[in-house]
Amino acid sequence: MNLKRQLLVLLVFTLAIALVGIPGSAQGQQPVKNPDTLIIQTIGDPESLDPSWAYDTASSAVFLWNIYETLIFFNGGRTDQYVPMLATEVPTVANGGISKDGRTYTFKVRQGVKFHDGSTMSADDVKYSLMRFMMMDRDGGPSWILLAPILGFENQATRDDSGKLIPTIWDQVNRAIQVKGNTVSITLKRPYGPFLNILGQWSMVVSKRFVVQNGGWNGTRGTLAKYNNPEKPDVQELFTKASGTGPFKLESWDRATGTVSLVRNDAYWRAPAKLRRFVVQKVEEFGPRRLALQNGDADIISVSRADQPAVTGIPGVRIVDDLAELVNSPAIFMNLNVVTEGNPDIGSGRLDGNGVPPNFFADVHVRRAFAHLFDRDRWIREAARGKGRVANGPIPVGMLGYNPKGKWYEVSTERAIAEFKEAHGGQVWERGFKFSILFNTGNVGRQTAAQMIKEAAEALNPKFKIDVRSVTWSSYLGLMNSKKLPMFLVGWAADYADPDNFVVPFMHSTGTFTGRQGYKNAEVDKLIEQAALETDTKKREAIYFRLQEIAFQDVPTIYIYYLVNFVVMRSWVKGWYHNPIFFEPYQHAYRFFKG
Amino acid sequence: MAAFIARRLLLLPLVAFGVTLLIFALLQFLSPAERAGLFVTDPRQLSQIGSIIRKYGLDKPVHVQYWNWLKQLARGDLGWSQTARMPTAQAIASFFPATFELTFYMFVPIILIGIWLGTQAAVHKDRFVDHFSRFFAISLRGLPSFVWGLIVLMAFYGWLGWFPPGRLSLDAEFFVKSAQFHTYTRLMTVDALLNAQWWIFLDALRHIAGPALTLVLVEMALLVRITRSSMLEVLRQDYVRTARAKGLDEPVVIRRHARRNALIPVITLSSLLFVGLLGGVVLAETIFNFPGIGKWGAEAAVQLDIPGVTGFAMFIAFVTVLGNLAADVLYATVDPRIRLQ
Numbered sequence: 001m002n003l004k005r006q007l008l009v010l011l012v013f014t015l016a017i018a019l020v021g022i023p024g025s026a027q028g029q030q031p032v033k034n035p036d037t038l039i040i041q042t043i044g045d046p047e048s049l050d051p052s053w054a055y056d057t058a059s060s061a062v063f064l065w066n067i068y069e070t071l072i073f074f075n076g077g078r079t080d081q082y083v084p085m086l087a088t089e090v091p092t093v094a095n096g097g098i099s100k101d102g103r104t105y106t107f108k109v110r111q112g113v114k115f116h117d118g119s120t121m122s123a124d125d126v127k128y129s130l131m132r133f134m135m136m137d138r139d140g141g142p143s144w145i146l147l148a149p150i151l152g153f154e155n156q157a158t159r160d161d162s163g164k165l166i167p168t169i170w171d172q173v174n175r176a177i178q179v180k181g182n183t184v185s186i187t188l189k190r191p192y193g194p195f196l197n198i199l200g201q202w203s204m205v206v207s208k209r210f211v212v213q214n215g216g217w218n219g220t221r222g223t224l225a226k227y228n229n230p231e232k233p234d235v236q237e238l239f240t241k242a243s244g245t246g247p248f249k250l251e252s253w254d255r256a257t258g259t260v261s262l263v264r265n266d267a268y269w270r271a272p273a274k275l276r277r278f279v280v281q282k283v284e285e286f287g288p289r290r291l292a293l294q295n296g297d298a299d300i301i302s303v304s305r306a307d308q309p310a311v312t313g314i315p316g317v318r319i320v321d322d323l324a325e326l327v328n329s330p331a332i333f334m335n336l337n338v339v340t341e342g343n344p345d346i347g348s349g350r351l352d353g354n355g356v357p358p359n360f361f362a363d364v365h366v367r368r369a370f371a372h373l374f375d376r377d378r379w380i381r382e383a384a385r386g387k388g389r390v391a392n393g394p395i396p397v398g399m400l401g402y403n404p405k406g407k408w409y410e411v412s413t414e415r416a417i418a419e420f421k422e423a424h425g426g427q428v429w430e431r432g433f434k435f436s437i438l439f440n441t442g443n444v445g446r447q448t449a450a451q452m453i454k455e456a457a458e459a460l461n462p463k464f465k466i467d468v469r470s471v472t473w474s475s476y477l478g479l480m481n482s483k484k485l486p487m488f489l490v491g492w493a494a495d496y497a498d499p500d501n502f503v504v505p506f507m508h509s510t511g512t513f514t515g516r517q518g519y520k521n522a523e524v525d526k527l528i529e530q531a532a533l534e535t536d537t538k539k540r541e542a543i544y545f546r547l548q549e550i551a552f553q554d555v556p557t558i559y560i561y562y563l564v565n566f567v568v569m570r571s572w573v574k575g576w577y578h579n580p581i582f583f584e585p586y587q588h589a590y591r592f593f594k595g
Numbered sequence: 596m597a598a599f600i601a602r603r604l605l606l607l608p609l610v611a612f613g614v615t616l617l618i619f620a621l622l623q624f625l626s627p628a629e630r631a632g633l634f635v636t637d638p639r640q641l642s643q644i645g646s647i648i649r650k651y652g653l654d655k656p657v658h659v660q661y662w663n664w665l666k667q668l669a670r671g672d673l674g675w676s677q678t679a680r681m682p683t684a685q686a687i688a689s690f691f692p693a694t695f696e697l698t699f700y701m702f703v704p705i706i707l708i709g710i711w712l713g714t715q716a717a718v719h720k721d722r723f724v725d726h727f728s729r730f731f732a733i734s735l736r737g738l739p740s741f742v743w744g745l746i747v748l749m750a751f752y753g754w755l756g757w758f759p760p761g762r763l764s765l766d767a768e769f770f771v772k773s774a775q776f777h778t779y780t781r782l783m784t785v786d787a788l789l790n791a792q793w794w795i796f797l798d799a800l801r802h803i804a805g806p807a808l809t810l811v812l813v814e815m816a817l818l819v820r821i822t823r824s825s826m827l828e829v830l831r832q833d834y835v836r837t838a839r840a841k842g843l844d845e846p847v848v849i850r851r852h853a854r855r856n857a858l859i860p861v862i863t864l865s866s867l868l869f870v871g872l873l874g875g876v877v878l879a880e881t882i883f884n885f886p887g888i889g890k891w892g893a894e895a896a897v898q899l900d901i902p903g904v905t906g907f908a909m910f911i912a913f914v915t916v917l918g919n920l921a922a923d924v925l926y927a928t929v930d931p932r933i934r935l936q
Contacts, residue, residue: 034765039765047636055640056637139643139646139650140635140647229650233680234675252772255681256679256690256886257768257886258886259768261769283760284881285884287748287882288752288883291748291752291753292759295753297759472632472899473898474629474631474632474899477628477641478644479628479629481628481644495639505639512642513638513641
């Protein structure tokens with residue numbers, strides 16, 4: 001070994017030790033830094049601070065419940081119990097807030113609440129905010145979340161398939177939301193059980209006066225076309241400005257540094273927040289984030305599961321683990337009808353040992369064989385450091401419809417072989433196959449899963465060949481969308497805490513994922529639609545249990561695990577609590593303080 | 596000379612045209628759906644890829660897309676950079692000053708120390724200074740800059756707490772954004788001085804020090820070696836012997852007669868170095884979370900931010916052409932034998 005080499009090894013070694021932790025220092029006793037400012041360092045920055053544009057967690061995490069508030073809120077850590085927020089009570093059938101037919105929800109709007117711009121919130125602001133959220137409807141945005149339940153699930157957009165604004169859309173929405181005095185009532189096309197849950201997150205109230213003063217939509221039908229589907233986020237007046245009712249006001253968003261800063265709203269309708277300032281900084285690299293945490297320059301940082309050991313044992317740092325999340329990711333989707341045109345990932349396109357036919361996964365025996373091959377416990381150990389619970393269907397644990405007794409395939413090479421021998425009239429076993437599993441570069445979890453499938457399958461039969469390759473996230477989504485990937489790994493995080501939001505993308509024939517794997521089962525579609533209308537919890541649960549059985553029998557998708565998360569913060573951070581609905585640990589910074 | 600400069604400047608639009616056309620052509624290897632991926636941050640938006648493609652015209656033929664882009668450019672609009680969260684032109688204007696400032700604070704020590712150390716090594720050939728500088732050059736150059744970056748970050752931020760990442764600390768950042776501070780140049784140290792705010796100046800320097808130190812250590816090595824070999828060559832020349840024979844003082848011989856002549860290759864290298872630093876600060880900026888143009892350019896490329904990448908590439912092409920031009924002009928100034936035509 002030459003000197004240069006030795007030096008290199010020494011340096012790398014020093015570095016490794018340094019990154020894992022610096023022992024024996026007195027940093028645990030350091031005094032609270034920036035006592036009235038909470039500093040977050042995270043990997044992403046917001047896309048827009050306009051609630052009608054933002055559909056990414058980095059944006060919502062900043063403004064939802066910090067700047068903007070909703071009509072009702074979630075009770076503590078519960079996702080199925082509500083407390084009043086900008087409405088004075090949670091509507092129920094018993095208090096008359098929900099009509100007997102389950103279609104009309106009436107909210108009494110809280111009086112005397114001031115927006116950050118000084119104006120007083122009224123029922124008109126509430127109606128305007130809901131309408132604005134739906135009517136802006138940018139491509140790829142969140143507007144469908146309110147449009148679909150209110151106008152019926154056949155209506156997911158304000159524009160038709162050719163991209164033209166639907167002439168009656170404003171009237172339809174305007175009619176559905178009525179203001180009487182200080183009450184706002186919303187009438188749905190059909191009863192929809194999860195509606196309150198949706199409003200718990202997506203009924204953010206903005207100041208109409210503020211929006212209009214800044215050149216925004218005035219709420220009328222005539223001016224809608226001008227504002228509908230904004231091309232770029234910065235044409236929207238709330239892109240970098242805000243006037244909500246929340247405990248914090250927007251101070252600045254510096255897009256060059258990726259720093260958002262909020263300050264306390266002293267005129268808040270409840271007791272003002274204890275923090276004076278709340279700062280979210282974008283720091284993409286883990287190294288500086290970790291050092292900032294250790295030095296006390298950051299109070300909460302985002303850490304990936306793989307990096308967890310590097311923050312464990314730092315004096316003055318607290319890690320809270322085993323936090324439930326409403327996430328089902330990743331799952332292994334098998335494509336029942338692969339698009340062959342210009343597709344290198346299915347080899348020859350025939351079952352000749354050098355490829356797979358487009359309908360390779362259409363045979364349930366092939367799918368069951370892979371389900372028997374994939375060792376999910378091992379994946380959890382290797383990719384999730386042993387944290388998480390094995391999945392048995394689309395609905396995460398802790399949510400209505402999750403069946404703890406739901407069955408799944410045992411790991412067994414004998415059974416996998418037996419299934420393969422039955423598949424495609426025995427030809428799969430005799431001739432073998434070849435296809436690729438893709439993952440997006442840098443996603444270790446998906447890479448591990450792809451590698452495990454490859455190893456397990458190739459060990460069964462020398463004629464089985466699987467390539468594993470990585471592409472960028474953009475390419476991955478593009479290929480998935482064009483239905484070219486024979487097998488893909490992707491997952492879902494809840495838009496709202498209801499099983500409907502999971503069974504539709506994972507199982508309904510029009511669902512986001514199902515649509516890209518070509519799975520269609522008429523019974524499944526019918527059950528999902530039936531469950532959405534059902535208001536009796538017991539009956540709903542029974543339907544979801546049945547869906548789980550079908551997910552198991554048909555197995556178009558191999559469900560891996562339900563994610564559990566952890567949060568890393570300085571021990572001086574107080575007032576933190578977790579709700580699975582939160583996108584980030586600082587989602588409701590109102591209660592935070594340092595001490 | 597004026598004609599030479601004018602001719603070189605005329606090249607600029609041509610270079611820009613070539614670079615942007617190349618980028619557009621390369622992007623055609625990706626399907627419209629893949630290019631739409633930039634706007635889809637979450638699989639939840641998958642079902643809307645079709646309308647995103649339509650909205651941004653991603654399925655139009657390449658010449659139509661390029662023509663649309665040119666039309667936009669004619670209006671002075673470089674398009675929206677999704678990764679910067681702002682228009683591309685604004686992104687360049689806000690990220691470049693940071694990188695320029697950082698580069699300047701790297702460039703000056705590299706040149707001064709590099710030339711000094713190279714000269715010392717040549718003059719004291721095969722003695723301690725020479726061995727030390729050569730060992731220093733090889734071993735520093737041998738480590739990738741991201742390893743150095745992490746070591747510097749660890750030592751000077753993790754342990755000593757001197758050189759924090761970022762461009763300013765929070766207090767300074769809030770002060771700079773406030774009405775009490777006026778922005779003139781967007782170069783933080785310069786603006787701080789113009790505002791007579793010493794603490795902002797020092798804070799900005801503290802933040803520049805980490806990434807600067809990293810690259811100074813790595814990039815200086817080459818300059819030391821080139822200066823040394825060039826000096827050794829010149830010291831063997833007849834006119835140096837003549838100068839010594841005339842009885843001139845040794846420092847005068849070294850500085851006036853030898854070093855001035857040895858500097859020509861060093862100038863070439865320096866101008867390339869400056870341009871190289873502008874593009875090469877990506878890793879240092881990323882490790883030190885320094886909001887510069889390199890970090891943005893890299894992120895734009897990874898995320899297929901087409902307007903961002905195109906604008907960035909065009910800008911870097913401009914800077915490269917201008918940098919080389921500056922080197923040519925400098926030659927002629929240092930060495931009267933070189934004439935520009």
